[in-house]
Amino acid sequence: MSNTKQQQNLNFYGLGIAPGILEILKNIRYVTPTPIQYQSIPIAIQGKDIVGIAQTGTGKTLAFGIPMIQRLASTKGLGLVLLPTRELALQIDAELRKVGDSLGLRTAVLIGGV
Numbered sequence: 001m002s003n004t005k006q007q008q009n010l011n012f013y014g015l016g017i018a019p020g021i022l023e024i025l026k027n028i029r030y031v032t033p034t035p036i037q038y039q040s041i042p043i044a045i046q047g048k049d050i051v052g053i054a055q056t057g058t059g060k061t062l063a064f065g066i067p068m069i070q071r072l073a074s075t076k077g078l079g080l081v082l083l084p085t086r087e088l089a090l091q092i093d094a095e096l097r098k099v100g101d102s103l104g105l106r107t108a109v110l111i112g113g114v
Contacts, residue, residue: 062095
């Protein structure tokens with residue numbers, strides 16, 4: 001079976017995501033990981049570095065966001081995401097809030113220049 005066919009039969013439950021985050025994903029109707037999420041989430045949850053390249057709209061934000069949120073929820077640490085544009089920063093912030101808000105995580109968008 002090809003990797004794509006295997007992925008179509010999977011959901012987020014096989015990726016090592018904490019039960020509380022799985023419930024949040026279910027509540028916001030995210031049930032099937034995209035290819036970039038399927039490949040990167042388990043590696044990032046292990047604490048390994050990843051470089052993910054995928055087209056716009058393929059789920060890259062949650063590919064790195066879910067592991068980061070999971071780690072922050074358990075360690076009460078800080079995370080930093082640097083982005084090249086204010087529009088992208090606001091978009092990423094909104095997506096991370098969907099998962100992180102109910103875990104008590106806070107986000108802030110800092111925009112420089114004018």
